[in-house]
Amino acid sequence: MNFEYFFRLFFSGLTRGSIYALLALGYTMVYGIIKLINFAHGEIYMIGAFTALIVAGALSLTGMPALAILVLASVVALVYSSMYGYTVEKIAYKPLRQAPRLSALIVAIGMSMFLQNYLLLAQTSNFLPFPDLLPEFSLPESWGGMVNGPQFLIFVTTAIIMVALTLLIKFTRMGKSMRATSQDKVMAALLGINVNRIISYTFIIGSFTAALGGILISSYTGQINYFIGFLAGIKAFVAAVLGGIGSIPGAVLGSIVLGMAESFAAGYISSVYEDVFAFVILVLILIFKPSGLLGKPEVQKV
Amino acid sequence: MRKAIVFVVALSLVASFAMASGSGEEAPIKIGVGGAHSGDLASYGLPTVNAAELVVEMVNAEGGVLGRQIELVVEDDQCKPEVATNTAAKLVGEGVVAVIGHICSGATRAALGIYTGEEVIVISPSATNPPLTQSGEFPTFFRTIAPDDAQGQLQAQFVAEELGLTSVAVLHDGGDYGKGLADFAQIALEANYPGVEVVLYEGVTVGAVDYSAIINRVAESGAEGVIWGGYHPEASKLVGQMRSQGMDTLFVSGDGVKDQSFIDVAGADSEGVYATGPRDTSANPMDKAATEAHLAKYGETPGPFFMNGYAGTLAILNAIEAAGGDDDPAAIMAALRSENVDTPLGSISFDERGDAIGVGFAVFQVQNGQYVQLDN
Numbered sequence: 001m002n003f004e005y006f007f008r009l010f011f012s013g014l015t016r017g018s019i020y021a022l023l024a025l026g027y028t029m030v031y032g033i034i035k036l037i038n039f040a041h042g043e044i045y046m047i048g049a050f051t052a053l054i055v056a057g058a059l060s061l062t063g064m065p066a067l068a069i070l071v072l073a074s075v076v077a078l079v080y081s082s083m084y085g086y087t088v089e090k091i092a093y094k095p096l097r098q099a100p101r102l103s104a105l106i107v108a109i110g111m112s113m114f115l116q117n118y119l120l121l122a123q124t125s126n127f128l129p130f131p132d133l134l135p136e137f138s139l140p141e142s143w144g145g146m147v148n149g150p151q152f153l154i155f156v157t158t159a160i161i162m163v164a165l166t167l168l169i170k171f172t173r174m175g176k177s178m179r180a181t182s183q184d185k186v187m188a189a190l191l192g193i194n195v196n197r198i199i200s201y202t203f204i205i206g207s208f209t210a211a212l213g214g215i216l217i218s219s220y221t222g223q224i225n226y227f228i229g230f231l232a233g234i235k236a237f238v239a240a241v242l243g244g245i246g247s248i249p250g251a252v253l254g255s256i257v258l259g260m261a262e263s264f265a266a267g268y269i270s271s272v273y274e275d276v277f278a279f280v281i282l283v284l285i286l287i288f289k290p291s292g293l294l295g296k297p298e299v300q301k302v
Numbered sequence: 303m304r305k306a307i308v309f310v311v312a313l314s315l316v317a318s319f320a321m322a323s324g325s326g327e328e329a330p331i332k333i334g335v336g337g338a339h340s341g342d343l344a345s346y347g348l349p350t351v352n353a354a355e356l357v358v359e360m361v362n363a364e365g366g367v368l369g370r371q372i373e374l375v376v377e378d379d380q381c382k383p384e385v386a387t388n389t390a391a392k393l394v395g396e397g398v399v400a401v402i403g404h405i406c407s408g409a410t411r412a413a414l415g416i417y418t419g420e421e422v423i424v425i426s427p428s429a430t431n432p433p434l435t436q437s438g439e440f441p442t443f444f445r446t447i448a449p450d451d452a453q454g455q456l457q458a459q460f461v462a463e464e465l466g467l468t469s470v471a472v473l474h475d476g477g478d479y480g481k482g483l484a485d486f487a488q489i490a491l492e493a494n495y496p497g498v499e500v501v502l503y504e505g506v507t508v509g510a511v512d513y514s515a516i517i518n519r520v521a522e523s524g525a526e527g528v529i530w531g532g533y534h535p536e537a538s539k540l541v542g543q544m545r546s547q548g549m550d551t552l553f554v555s556g557d558g559v560k561d562q563s564f565i566d567v568a569g570a571d572s573e574g575v576y577a578t579g580p581r582d583t584s585a586n587p588m589d590k591a592a593t594e595a596h597l598a599k600y601g602e603t604p605g606p607f608f609m610n611g612y613a614g615t616l617a618i619l620n621a622i623e624a625a626g627g628d629d630d631p632a633a634i635m636a637a638l639r640s641e642n643v644d645t646p647l648g649s650i651s652f653d654e655r656g657d658a659i660g661v662g663f664a665v666f667q668v669q670n671g672q673y674v675q676l677d678n
Contacts, residue, residue, distance in 0.1 A: 002522070005518065005522050008514075008518045008521075009515055009518055011514075012512065012514035012515045012518060013515070015512055015514065016511060016512045019511050019512070020511075126563060127534075127535045127538075127563065127567050128567070129566055129567045129568075129569055148546055148547060148548075150546070151514070217511050217512070220512070221511065221512070221539050221542065221543070222538065222539070222542045222567070222568070222569070222571075223535065223538055223539065223542075223567045225535070227509070228509070230509075231509045231510070231511075232511050235511075262515070263514075263515040264515075266515035266516050266519070267515045267516075267518060267519055267522075270504060270505075271504050271505060271506050271507065271515065271516045271519070272476065272504065272505035272506075272507075274507050274510070274515075275507060
């Protein structure tokens with residue numbers, strides 16, 4: 001048993017899991033509030049990456065330092081993508097709030113295709129190089145070989161976001177309103193909560209984390225195209241279901257489990273079976289715990 | 303009565319043949335051109351028609367071959383095997399001595415069923431399926447393009463002889479093209495270079511967010527180099543992540559990576575990456591002249607396989623001249639194998655199996671943001 005190899009795989013699984021988690025948080029929050037699987041979520045991730053690329057490209061002409069470019073491009077991309085999330089909700093999902101859930105689901109899939117093709121036409125179908133925005137720094141010797149700077153940044157960022165979201169939902173007025181809306185929309189409205197505004201906030205927060213994931217992973221892999229959101233979105237959706245959709249710690253746990261499963265399967269068995277292994281785990285967990293790792297069993301109202 | 307009619311018809315047919323062979327010195331030499339000239343793949347077939355026309359025009363203007371003019375018979379097979387047999391039968395019926403074509407490997411194979419029995423010589427500019435020559439089933443088949451496994455063999459040879467590696471990892475993207483290329487490289491390594499050990503053979507997931515697990519595996523396997531079968535988006539991710547892990551593992555790939563967009567996307571990490579690709583012939587004066595002739599006649603630069611079709615037409619006309627006529631296929635085939643002919647692809651002849659010697663792939667390396675052909 002080679003421990004160093006084991007830990008390398010562990011950290012590569014953690015990196016993957018962190019990326020999935022940033023996306024899965026958006027799926028799970030939206031599902032928690034309006035019981036909708038927002039399939040356009042992966043596209044918000046992709047739009048975040050594209051916006052950051054465009055802004056960073058423009059800023060690099062001014063000769064600013066790399067760190068300033070990173071911060072400015074990220075801020076612009078995060079705000080812009082959040083606006084996309086907000087707009088998508090307003091024009092595509094809100095009119096269908098009273099419609100059967102299946103209609104909203106189909107609209108979500110349509111929105112995903114629309115955004116992909118819109119980017120394809122408005123930008124390009126080629127792969128584009130993404131600038132190396134993450135600062136390269138070396139970690140202490142004892143860590144050095146197993147995890148590199150960008151990977152470390154990715155999971156630290158995810159941890160911060162997760163803690164911040166948990167605090168937001170547990171301890172703020174907005175979080176309380178979100179929980180209330182999630183439990184019973186009508187009752188929440190009767191108690192004076194502006195349900196529409198709370199739903200908009202949820203979409204904005206979800207889009208924010210997705211775009212953050214887009215910027216981090218694109219900078220890490222160094223390339224983007226209009227299709228990157230699809231696979232990442234599907235994997236994050238699986239992670240959210242695995243952890244128990246609707247639960248925030250569940251989304252993070254599910255993502256880490258999925259990332260680890262893929263990484264260890266690729267490292268010890270074969271990378272051809274990476275996806276097979278991930279879905280076998282999903283099936284097994286759902287057989288024994290149909291509501292996911294941390295999900296609450298839904299009480300069927302008769 | 304009916305018998306009498308059949309007899310008369312038969313007699314007149316025989317007479318017409320006799321007349322045709324009697325005036326043989328004056329009759330043109332017929333060369334067929336078969337391939338996809340309509341349908342989805344027409345853009346692959348039409349450049350060869352243009353190439354044959356340009357060569358024949360040039361040769362006829364200079365008095366033809368052995369004093370006889372060349373006549374082209376162009377037939378479409380739409381790249382469909384079931385159409386290609388009819389196309390072949392028509393060309394044989396026209397009395398062609400040789401065919402330039404066909405274009406697609408499947409259609410070529412079907413057509414060869416007809417040509418082989420009739421001893422019609424076939425020179426394809428584009429059918430790359432390895433068994434067409436390697437199976438030995440089609441002795442009249444030649445081609446002016448390298449077979450699919452040539453890249454794998456070149457990669458194996460390059461890794462073993464030029465780079466002197468003793469262990470490599472073979473990675474692929476699981477697709478037809480990528481896995482095929484990786485398999486050919488692996489087979490060539492195992493068959494010809496027992497000194498090089500394939501320590502890892504793996505497929506990777508296309509489009510995954512992160513390849514660090516498979517890269518850790520490459521590092522763990524101790525491979526000195528990676529042979530990659532696949533396209534450039536995954537290649538740039540793999541190379542980028544290897545370099546950011548501090549690995550200086552050599553990276554060797556095929557024509558799916560020999561593309562400027564690989565260099566654009568991978569940036570500085572692409573430096574030193576090797577890729578095999580079709581030999582660059584644009585510096586050859588015949589290539590330049592053929593391109594100019596095409597521009598002058600058709601008003602645009604030539605399409606795919608144009609140079610291969612051009613070379614094939616030159617080779618067959620040269621062989622007919624060397625054999626002293628078009629009535630002995632065996633002599634023409636012997637001339638194809640023995641005579642070197644100058645073409646836009648360089649000076650070529652054919653080996654025993656019918657593959658062109660001197661046509662094929664070269665190794666390129668990224669140097670200062672450009673693919674540079676290595677002379678080896």
